[in-house]
Amino acid sequence: MPGQEDQAPLAGIRIVAIAQGVASAYAARLLATMGARVLLVEPAGGSPLRREPPFLPGPSGEETEVSALFAYLAAGVDSAVIDLASSSGREALDQHLAEADIFFDDTPPGERAAVALDEAGIAARFPRLLHVSVLPFGAQGDKAGWKGADLIVQHAGGEGNLLPNGLAVEMFPGRAPLKIGGHFGEMQGGIAAALGALSALWARPEAGGQAVDISSQDAMLAVGAFAIQRLGDGSVEHRVERSFRYGGVIPCADGHLELLTLEQRQWDGLVRLLGSPDWATDPALASSIERGRRGPEINRHIREWASVRRVDDIVAEGQKLGVPLARYKSPAEILSGEQEAHRGLFQSIDMGGAGLLDVLVSPFHFGGAALSLRSGPPALAGMLEVTP
Incomplete structure (x- = not known):
């Protein structure tokens, strides 16, 4: 075999x-x-x-x-x-x-x-x-x-x-x-x-x-690429303006998570995750354009809500609702993580x-299976003048 x-x-x-x-x-x-x-x-x-x-x-x-x-x-x-x-x-x-x-x-x-x-x-x-x-x-x-x-x-x-x-x-x-x-x-x-x-x-x-x-x-x-594209449109990006309109890095009670909703269904899931508060069910926010305009306001609400909640609780519930979000992990948490092990x-x-x-090992799989390494790094050998 x-x-x-x-x-x-x-x-x-x-x-x-x-x-x-x-x-x-x-x-x-x-x-x-x-x-x-x-x-x-x-x-x-x-x-x-x-x-x-x-x-x-x-x-x-x-x-x-x-x-x-x-x-x-x-x-x-x-x-x-x-x-x-x-x-x-x-x-x-x-x-x-x-x-x-x-x-x-x-x-x-x-x-x-x-x-x-x-x-x-x-x-x-x-x-x-x-x-x-x-x-x-x-x-x-x-x-x-x-x-x-x-x-x-x-x-x-x-x-x-x-x-x-x-x-x-x-x-x-x-x-x-x-x-x-x-x-x-x-x-x-x-x-x-x-x-x-x-x-x-x-x-x-x-x-x-x-x-x-x-x-x-x-x-x-x-x-x-997006910054280059916008440069072609006449807009020069700067780090002060470069951010998601809302979402991005969100501080929580015991750490940080990353949140990014690009699709309407993801926004709808986020609203349910937040408990469907009055501000989020404003009919005007059904428009992604309006959400972009009101990004700082939306982020203030999200951060206030998240500040008293644990990251893992938010992530577990959010993923059930189809909200793209994940915990920021320390190296030790990555090494011991269930998903990483799986x-x-x-x-x-x-x-x-x-x-x-x-x-x-590798940042990708083939055929749904993890790849493997043959060995650790090679020892430094002596000078090789001709191949054996």
């Missing part, structure tokens, strides 16, 4: 990844959870991602040298240390690329030709290979050589200037623009790279090998010196 790995969507697909940054590594990681076999090519001393804080604590609470970021991004992949500055190292990489279907690469454009990773050279040597370039500003154009850490990507994509908004900007109107936690911008680039690779893989029987150029900035622009979102993985930890 074939194992679970053999039945995964991308079983049999081989990927090589050069990933000095998060975007390329995340693209490879997403496809690894779908069953692809991924080889991470690292320089001497290992990927820079191995040295990114924070570092995971050990079983006894002591700090280890295991980067939480690297451990997550490299879970389920293999590793080889290859010196691309040497001819033998480039020969070793070529041997891996000859067997690969997809190649993710975030080598700076100006350095690619020197290590034989330029687009034309890759296409000539490996005509069936899907070559996916993953850079902050893409591999073409005036900004191709620009560097861009996650903070830069988020603000270059426009989203950074629109944060905080909603309840946060009401509470702290003088706060400067914020950065979304973690590596949100770079991960958007990784998602775009994974989707680009899958699209090229789907088309390969007719199109053959292709070069795919991914810009994390472009991916961030897609996140703020969906199989986390898997216990050996993280080397950090021991067994629950790790998010």
Whole structure:
């Protein structure tokens, strides 16, 4: 009987990844959870991602040298240390690329030709290979050589200037623009790279090998599509005005929830959830346009009602009525959540010196079933000059 790995969507697909940054590594990681076999090519001393804080604590609470970021991004992949500055190292990489279907690469454009990773050279040597370039500003154009850490990507994509908004900007109107936690911008680039690779893989029987150029900035622009659309209409969004007309983040007696009603049936459910008070049954509020105009007034009523009620009670009753709302959870609550366990979102993985930890596997299912990781992050091996 074939194992679970053999039945995964991308079983049999081989990927090589050069990933000095998060975007390329995340693209490879997403496809690894779908069953692809991924080889991470690292320089001497290992990927820079191995040295990114924070570092995971050990079983006894002591700090280890295991980067939480690297451990997550490299879970389920293999590793080889290859010196691309040497001819033998480039020969070793070529041997891996000859067997690969997809190649993710975030080598700076100006350095690619020197290590034989330029687009034309890759296409000539490996005509069936899907070559996916993953850079902050893409591999073409005036900004191709620009560097861009996650903070830069988020603000270059426009989203950074629109944060905080909603309840946060009401509470702290003088706060400067914020950065979304973690590596949100770079991960958007990784998602775009994974989707680009899958699209090229789907088309390969007719199109053959292709070069795919991914810009994390472009991916961030897609996140703020509504703001771009409104810019085209002549309206410049600002974080002070950027909020749901009503709903959004709602403070409750023991935490916060997110509420968003876009459809009439959802508004009707919300009215029933609130106990059908006189203000909510005003015939004028049957119009979504009027509700938009009176958003601040509606939110005052909703917040007053919610302030003396528990989040879980509101969510349980609201979901029965078809109201789209959910609790804001702490990391510990997510790890122990019934819904998360039901969906199989986390898997216990050996993280080397950090021991067994629950790790998010994938943000999606296939065929209604959760995916799985083959292993934890790879140990750093010695220099590989030729393939075994």
